[in-house]
Amino acid sequence: MEVARKPKLAVWKFASCDGCQLSLLDCEEELLTIAGAVEIAYFPEASRAVLKGPYDISLVEGSITTPHDAERIHQVRRASKFLVTIGACATAGGIQALRNFRDVREFHRVVYASPHYIETLNKSTPIADHVFVDFELRGCPINKHQLVEALNALLHGRKPNTPAHSVCTECKRRGIVCVMVANGTPCLGPVTHAGCGALCPAYHRGCYGCFGPKESPNPASLADWWSRHGASDPQLVRLFRSFNAYAEPFRRESEAHEQSSS
Amino acid sequence: MSTSASHTQETAILQAEDLPRLLEALHARRYQVIGPTLSDNAVVLEEIRSVSELPVGWTDEQEGGVYRLKRREDEAYFGYGVGPRSWKQFLNPPNLRLWRARRENGNLQFMLDSQEAPKMAFLGVRPCELEAIAVQDRVFLGKGYIDPVYAERRASLLIIVVQCAQASGTCFCASMGTGPRAESGYDLALTEVIDRRTHHFLVETGSERGADLLQEIPHAPATDAQIAQAWEISRQTARQQSRTMHVEGLKELLYRSYEHPHWEEVGARCLTCGNCTMVCPTCFCMTVEDSVDLGGRNAERRRRWDSCFMMDFSYITGGSVRYSPSARYRQWLTHKLATWHDQFGVSGCVGCGRCITWCPVAIDLTEEVRAFQGKVRGSKEKTHENA
Ligand code: SF4
Ligand code: SF4
Ligand code: SF4
Ligand code: SF4
Numbered sequence: 001m002e003v004a005r006k007p008k009l010a011v012w013k014f015a016s017c018d019g020c021q022l023s024l025l026d027c028e029e030e031l032l033t034i035a036g037a038v039e040i041a042y043f044p045e046a047s048r049a050v051l052k053g054p055y056d057i058s059l060v061e062g063s064i065t066t067p068h069d070a071e072r073i074h075q076v077r078r079a080s081k082f083l084v085t086i087g088a089c090a091t092a093g094g095i096q097a098l099r100n101f102r103d104v105r106e107f108h109r110v111v112y113a114s115p116h117y118i119e120t121l122n123k124s125t126p127i128a129d130h131v132f133v134d135f136e137l138r139g140c141p142i143n144k145h146q147l148v149e150a151l152n153a154l155l156h157g158r159k160p161n162t163p164a165h166s167v168c169t170e171c172k173r174r175g176i177v178c179v180m181v182a183n184g185t186p187c188l189g190p191v192t193h194a195g196c197g198a199l200c201p202a203y204h205r206g207c208y209g210c211f212g213p214k215e216s217p218n219p220a221s222l223a224d225w226w227s228r229h230g231a232s233d234p235q236l237v238r239l240f241r242s243f244n245a246y247a248e249p250f251r252r253e254s255e256a257h258e259q260s261s262s
Numbered sequence: 263m264s265t266s267a268s269h270t271q272e273t274a275i276l277q278a279e280d281l282p283r284l285l286e287a288l289h290a291r292r293y294q295v296i297g298p299t300l301s302d303n304a305v306v307l308e309e310i311r312s313v314s315e316l317p318v319g320w321t322d323e324q325e326g327g328v329y330r331l332k333r334r335e336d337e338a339y340f341g342y343g344v345g346p347r348s349w350k351q352f353l354n355p356p357n358l359r360l361w362r363a364r365r366e367n368g369n370l371q372f373m374l375d376s377q378e379a380p381k382m383a384f385l386g387v388r389p390c391e392l393e394a395i396a397v398q399d400r401v402f403l404g405k406g407y408i409d410p411v412y413a414e415r416r417a418s419l420l421i422i423v424v425q426c427a428q429a430s431g432t433c434f435c436a437s438m439g440t441g442p443r444a445e446s447g448y449d450l451a452l453t454e455v456i457d458r459r460t461h462h463f464l465v466e467t468g469s470e471r472g473a474d475l476l477q478e479i480p481h482a483p484a485t486d487a488q489i490a491q492a493w494e495i496s497r498q499t500a501r502q503q504s505r506t507m508h509v510e511g512l513k514e515l516l517y518r519s520y521e522h523p524h525w526e527e528v529g530a531r532c533l534t535c536g537n538c539t540m541v542c543p544t545c546f547c548m549t550v551e552d553s554v555d556l557g558g559r560n561a562e563r564r565r566r567w568d569s570c571f572m573m574d575f576s577y578i579t580g581g582s583v584r585y586s587p588s589a590r591y592r593q594w595l596t597h598k599l600a601t602w603h604d605q606f607g608v609s610g611c612v613g614c615g616r617c618i619t620w621c622p623v624a625i626d627l628t629e630e631v632r633a634f635q636g637k638v639r640g641s642k643e644k645t646h647e648n649a
Contacts, residue, residue: 033556152556161551165536165572168622172540173356173567177302177346180622182329190535190622204302215573216587218533225327225623 007056007155009034010042012076014062014069015096015124019141020087021045021061030148037155053079057154060133063089063124065096070121070130077131082154085127086147088140088243092212095140097124097246101258124246135160138193138211140243146195163194164215167207171198179206186226186239191217191249212244219253233257271467273489274481276452278461281339282313283479284422288383291475293420296352297385298345303331305345307352310385317342324431324615326624338456343430344388344614348543349395352382353415354402356540356567360550363561377411383420389441390433390612392423392448394543400606401546411565420471423451427495429502432615434628436500437507440612443496450475453492464492505618505628508635509599509609515634516600520592524633529588531623536569538617538625539594544602544610547575570594595627 011021025046027034041051058080064070077083088094099107100123108115127133137150137160146162153160163169167189171178179185179201187206189198193214200207213219223236231239240254276284288295289311297310300317310316321342323330334341362373387395402412426435426442435441444451449472452463464484467473519525539545549568554561568575570593576584584590602610611627618626 030556037556148556149553152554155556156554156558161553163572163574165569165574166534168535168537169540169567169569169572172537175306175347175351175356177304177306178329178537178620178622181327181620182303182331182346184328187622190533190537216534216585218530218587221531221533221623 006037006039008041008051008054009038009057009059009151010053010055010076010080011040011045011059012042012061013044014060014073014090014127015065016062016087016089016094018045018061020090020139021059023086023142023144023147024059027144027148030144034148034151038151055080057082057084057151060085060090060127061087063093063096063126064121064130065124066120068119073127073130082134083127083131084135084137084150084154085133086137086139086142088138088210088212089124090127091136091138091247092244093124093126093246095243095245098241100124100246101241101254126246137162139195140210143195143197165194166190166214167192167194167196167198167201167211170194170196171201174198174202176201179204184229186231188222188239191219191222208242209240209244209250212247213249217249219249220256223253223257233260272473272476273467273484274465274476275484275488276463276465276479276481278339278454278456278463280480281463284475285310285313285385287475287478288385288420290478292381293383294380295383295385296349298340298342300331304329305331305342307345307347307349307386313339316340316386321428322430324619326432326618326626327621328624329619336456337461338427338454340386340424340452340454341428341456343426343428343433344391344616346541346616346620348541348614348616349384349387349391350398350543350546352384353395353398353419354409354412354546354548354567358411358565360563360565362563365559365561377414379415379418381418381420382415383422385422386424387421387448388424388426388614389444390435390438390614391543392421392444393435393440393612394614395421396447397544397606397608397610397612398546400608401544404606420475421448421450423448423468425451425453425492425496426499427454429499429504430615430619432505432618432626433613434503434505434507434615435613436503437505438509438609438611438613442499442503443493448472453495455488455491455495462488464488505615505626507611507613507628507631512631512635513600513603516596519634522634524630525588525592527633528591528625528630529586531625532571532587532591533623534571534587534590535622536571537620537622539569539571540567541616541620542598542611543614543616544598544612545569549574570597591625595630598627599631 150160180187185206188209189207192209193211195211236257237254240250298305299308299315305317316339319337321334359375364371402409423444448468451466547568548565550565552563571590573582576582598610
């Protein structure tokens with residue numbers, strides 16, 4: 001991005017837990033450099049200063065869950081040159097997309113005393129379902145090194161180095177013993193996008209799929225293997241239905257096992 | 263197995279209780295000793311400082327996609343098969359910085375990372391793994407293309423082979439001609455003999471260095487009966503192997519099978535996770551990644567293990583040329599078993615069985631090869647080869 005003035009950075013929040021924005025604040029040493037390299041124009045979580053758009057880089061956290069947000073994301077898009085979605089909510093609908101598999105109105109009746117005050121959409125959807133997204137940064141939450149890498153790449157006009165291959169690759173490069181083969185622990189690593197550095201397998205747990213489906217994922221083959229090793233359909237539904245439940249490859253797999261279990 | 267023995271070869275008996283002396287002799291010569299040890303429910307290769315760190319009394323059960331540690335009934339030092347890591351971890355590290363650069367006052371300064379490596383001794387190299395190192399030698403040290411990282415580590419390497427006394431559930435070295443007995447290419451080779459009456463190693467020397475080392479540790483001459491017993495152990499190991507691969511005419515068969523429907527069938531099972539290439543002791547592919555810090559002052563270049571199962575691996579302008587999983591599996595299998603011969607004059611598979619054990623969905627190359635050979639019972643694709 002060849003601009004003489006410092007590029008303006010904005011950070012936007014939609015339906016989310018703030019965890020991904022906090023990854024930016026968590027960058028500590030790098031944060032000062034980031035602050036030096038960009039002008040933080042809109043970042044309510046960190047600063048009250050609000051500069052007017054347009055913005056060179058917009059980081060968007062959260063999913064679209066209300067009619068109001070479905071409008072607001074278009075304003076953000078119009079005000080942004082480069083729109084980067086960060087985290088599972090923004091890239092896949094997040095954990096709140098679990099409602100996409102149920103009847104939302106029924107939840108309203110059960111949870112709220114005055115359900116008619118609630119204005120919400122039936123589904124929680126990723127930003128890319130609404131506007132054009134220039135780059136997606138995966139994770140629940142995102143990895144701060146990947147965030148710095150993505151910003152860095154944008155500032156230097158190159159492609160971010162955030163490989164879309166399996167978590168297994170990171171796992172094996174670290175020399176971690178595979179928890180699935182050695183312990184029989186179900187692990188989503190073979191179908192999950194790299195980025196965490198195989199955090200869970202390093203602590204003897206199976207991958208939960210925080211970074212969503214990898215390039216060319218094959219959840220059906222993995223699920224088939226698990227079911228031949230004793231996993232029930234409801235267990236398979238739960239394995240694929242978490243932070244990235246609504247990402248298409250995971251969604252289709254969980255739905256397949258829901259149908260066969262009902 | 264050929265029967266020729268090098269003229270320098272000596273054989274001797276080392277009592278099991280004297281095994282620590284071997285380690286002491288290596289440490290006295292300032293070797294960093296790498297060997298098998300238990301970690302995270304598997305036998306892995308790591309630096310070891312004493313024989314007590316070896317997986318004494320343990321064994322493993324291996325099947326496609328399954329690995330389990332089990333107690334043995336004896337206290338054997340080397341009573342297990344190959345684990346998830348291979349020696350390439352140490353000869354071609356998975357993640358290595360090559361250089362750094364710094365920009366100061368408009369000047370670029372490059373700092374090459376020293377590739378000086380510790381002098382390493384590998385203890386417990388299996389015959390198939392010795393062959394795998396020989397295969398990687400052809401890749402990294404062959405015909406004018408010398409990789410300095412590998413060369414530096416390889417030059418001072420001392421190799422102590424342990425002949426396999428039992429086959430693991432997935433290995434098939436006998437049919438690949440790479441084991442279960444190594445006859446040269448090592449400094450020392452040990453055959454562990456353990457029963458109610460004795461626990462000793464038959465030691466064979468394979469180099470001057472190995473012979474010198476033997477002189478420093480307690481040993482006795484081996485009797486003909488002891489030598490015969492060690493060879494019988496190897497023959498028995500070969501008989502135990504449940505998997506085989508028929509390599510005759512395989513290269514030509516694979517070259518004729520590019521359009522075979524079986525690629526789609528295996529592609530539907532394959533997760534393109536890359537585990538098979540990462541655990542394979544001969545796979546050598548790596549990628550190079552540059553990074554720059556935010557201020558644009560410091561840059562570095564790293565090299566990392568790569569795999570033909572990744573989309574980026576075949577990325578050229580416009581996209582990846584091996585887009586489908588079946589195309590990627592075809593690349594892996596044909597490279598291992600066919601194009602490798604043309605490239606390096608040997609097979610890219612030494613029959614260690616790792617890719618079978620550590621594939622999360624148990625894809626077994628010996629089975630896949632059988633499908634192309636039309637030997638799968640009830641296979642619909644049986645007749646394709648003759649078509
Ligand atoms: S532990 Fe999980 S991520 Fe690691 S290699 Fe095994 S399946 Fe892949
Ligand atoms: S292809 Fe498989 S069996 Fe052959 S050497 Fe590689 S990991 Fe071992
Ligand atoms: S099989 Fe794949 S990863 Fe292995 S050496 Fe060949 S191209 Fe490289
Ligand atoms: S053959 Fe197995 S280990 Fe190799 S990429 Fe496919 S699923 Fe992964």
